[in-house]
Amino acid sequence: xxxxxxxxxxxxxxxxxxxxxxxxxxxxxxxxxxxxxxxxxxxxxxxxxxxxxxxxxxxxxxxxxxxxxxxxxxxxxxxxxxxxxxxxxxxxxxxxxxxxxxxxxxxxxxxxxxxxxxxxxxxxxxxxxxxxxxxxxxxxxxxxxxxxxxxxxxxxxxxxxxxxxxxxxxxxxxxxxxxxxxxxxxxxxxxxx
Amino acid sequence: xxxxxxxxxxxxxxxxxxxxxxxxxxxxxxxxxxxxxxxxxxxxxxxxxxxxxxxxxxxxxxxxxxxxxxxxxxxxxxxxxxxxxxxxxxxxxxxxxxxxxxxxxxxxxxxxxxxxxxxxxxxxxxxxxxxxxxxxxxxxxxxxxxxxxxxxxxxxxxxxxxxxxxxxxxxxxxxxxxxxxxxxxxxxxxxxx
DNA sequence: TGACTGACTCTAATTACCAGAGTTAGCTTT
DNA sequence: AAAGCTAACTCTGGTAATTAGAGTCAGTCA
Numbered sequence: 001x002x003x004x005x006x007x008x009x010x011x012x013x014x015x016x017x018x019x020x021x022x023x024x025x026x027x028x029x030x031x032x033x034x035x036x037x038x039x040x041x042x043x044x045x046x047x048x049x050x051x052x053x054x055x056x057x058x059x060x061x062x063x064x065x066x067x068x069x070x071x072x073x074x075x076x077x078x079x080x081x082x083x084x085x086x087x088x089x090x091x092x093x094x095x096x097x098x099x100x101x102x103x104x105x106x107x108x109x110x111x112x113x114x115x116x117x118x119x120x121x122x123x124x125x126x127x128x129x130x131x132x133x134x135x136x137x138x139x140x141x142x143x144x145x146x147x148x149x150x151x152x153x154x155x156x157x158x159x160x161x162x163x164x165x166x167x168x169x170x171x172x173x174x175x176x177x178x179x180x181x182x183x184x185x186x187x188x189x190x191x192x193x
Numbered sequence: 194x195x196x197x198x199x200x201x202x203x204x205x206x207x208x209x210x211x212x213x214x215x216x217x218x219x220x221x222x223x224x225x226x227x228x229x230x231x232x233x234x235x236x237x238x239x240x241x242x243x244x245x246x247x248x249x250x251x252x253x254x255x256x257x258x259x260x261x262x263x264x265x266x267x268x269x270x271x272x273x274x275x276x277x278x279x280x281x282x283x284x285x286x287x288x289x290x291x292x293x294x295x296x297x298x299x300x301x302x303x304x305x306x307x308x309x310x311x312x313x314x315x316x317x318x319x320x321x322x323x324x325x326x327x328x329x330x331x332x333x334x335x336x337x338x339x340x341x342x343x344x345x346x347x348x349x350x351x352x353x354x355x356x357x358x359x360x361x362x363x364x365x366x367x368x369x370x371x372x373x374x375x376x377x378x379x380x381x382x383x384x385x386x
Numbered sequence: 387t388g389a390c391t392g393a394c395t396c397t398a399a400t401t402a403c404c405a406g407a408g409t410t411a412g413c414t415t416t
Numbered sequence: 417a418a419a420g421c422t423a424a425c426t427c428t429g430g431t432a433a434t435t436a437g438a439g440t441c442a443g444t445c446a
Contacts, residue, residue: 010305012293013223013286014216019296023210024434030206034337036353039393045350047202049435054394075443077392088292090335091319093206095288099281100205103212110341112203115321118336123324126284128308131316136327142283143311144227148303157238160229168226168283217403232424242404247425268412270423390445401434409426416419 010151019063020089024048025056029082029089032066037079065089094126144168203344212256213282217241218249222275222282225259230272258282287319 009015020026027046036042043053057080060066065086071079082089094115101111115124128137146155202208213219220239229235236246250273253259258279264272275282287308294304308317321330339348 011223012304012306013289014220016289016293016296017216017219022216023207026210027207030204031350034350034353036350040391041353043393045346045353049437050394051396051436052434055433072392075392075441078394085296088295091288091292092285094321095284095319096206096209099284100209102281103209103278111205112340112343112347113205114338114340116336116338117323117330117334119334120323122326124321124330124335125324126288126319127322127327128287128317129320130310130313131318133315134320134329137310137317141310141312142317143309145307145309147305147307149305151305153238154305157224157227157229160227160234160238168228233422236424242406243425244405244427245403248402265423268410268423271425388446391443393441395440396438398437399435401432403432404430405428407426407428410424412422414419414421416417 010149010154016092019065021056021059021063024052025060026092028053028056028060029065029086030093032080032082033087033090033093037081039078039080042080060086091126094124098126142168203342203347209285212258214249214252214256217245218253219285221246221249221253222258222279223286225273225275226280226283226286230274232271232273235273253279284319287317291319 009018020029024046028042028048031042031045036045039053039057042048042057043050046053048056057066057068061068061080064083066080067083068078068080071077097111097113097115116122117124128139128142129135130137144158146158150158202211213222217239221235221241224235224238229238232246232250235241235250236243239246241249250259250261254261254273257276259273260276261271261273264270290304290306290308309315310317321332321335322328323330337351339351343351
């Protein structure tokens with residue numbers, strides 16, 4: 001298993017990264033989401049080696065992000081395509097591209113990849129909005145708090161975040177401030193989102 | 194270098210993942226963005242080993258995502274905090290959390306982490322909108338096209354994406370459809386966003 | 387017959403990762 | 417004064433994953 005502890009980790013961030021697997025798998029998902037379907041195309045596009053590509057496709061399939069379909073029988077030939085669940089990762093790709101653009105990693109010529117609205121042909125972006133009203137939320141108004149699924153470790157984590165201007169954390173009550181981390185060395189039995 | 198080719202890869206997705214490094218580094222960034230600052234807290238929170246934590250903090254610092262500050266002199270003590278550039282990764286964390294919630298990895302109890310607007314206390318979400326007008330864009334209207342920074346490899350990649358309902362790709366012109374991938378095995382000299 | 391395609395698997399060398407012990411420098415307790 | 421503690425690491429040895437590249441297999445095409 002790649003880097004043990006990621007699966008039972010009670011944090012969506014860890015869980016999603018765990019489901020993807022690693023950077024190679026993410027690149028492969030990128031290509032699949034862009035419409036590439038064949039093994040050899042995937043290999044050429046991502047530059048990954050055979051062993052790794054084969055392994056990652058297996059993992060992605062097991063994790064329900066990708067589906068393997070036979071498209072020809074005489075010599076058996078297969079292709080891969082993202083599942084509905086896998087297609088949710090488009091949001092991740094958009095975020096990654098947007099961050100890359102902010103960092104202007106694309107030098108000065110602009111982004112290599114441009115997400116658009118196909119109806120209008122206009123460029124799109126991700127915006128943080130109020131979950132109910134869809135009103136825009138400013139970047140410096142963003143905060144975090146433990147959700148209903150937060151476990152002891154997540155609560156501890158958030159309790160360590162001081163209320164600085166540059167920190168994201170918000171605490172409803174400033175309960176007991178210190179105390180050692182709960183479950184200090186047992187990550188295998190944790191269950192956070 | 195971890196997994197060689199990621200740096201000169203002309204794709205924002207690869208570039209951002211390359212700058213982060215790996216899953217451990219991402220978890221560390223998560224904790225830093227939540228306000229954790231001290232080495233030992235980071236270790237306990239993420240469950241990473243000393244060697245890996247130390248190495249990742251160094252890499253993140255080199256990549257300009259994290260800053261190492263001395264906060265005490267007599268015994269020299271250091272803390273870590275995200276830079277402005279590192280704080281851009283909040284978008285990534287939001288995307289990851291939102292995907293995790295969609296997958297309801299958090300079982301039934303809700304997400305462990307809840308992004309909010311600190312003014313109002315309301316929950317927030319990421320929405321795809323038109324870059325100029327900020328009008329919402331439906332999920333199935335999302336497309337991609339090569340940007341100005343696209344290199345030969347990116348263009349090839351997008352040319353392989355058939356115009357299926359489940360594919361994301363849009364092509365302005367349906368130029369030459371086939372042809373072998375350009376630069377088929379030279380990933381080190383590529384330069385796409 | 388010979389070349390070729392697609393989807394892999396195999397091998398050997400390199401590289402990364404893990405748990406856990408050890409280090410350094412000063413402070414605090416007995 | 418000796419023992420223990422804290423913070424921020426580094427080191428070690430063993431296990432596991434990754435790499436480049438060669439090889440395989442079933443069938444098609446010229």
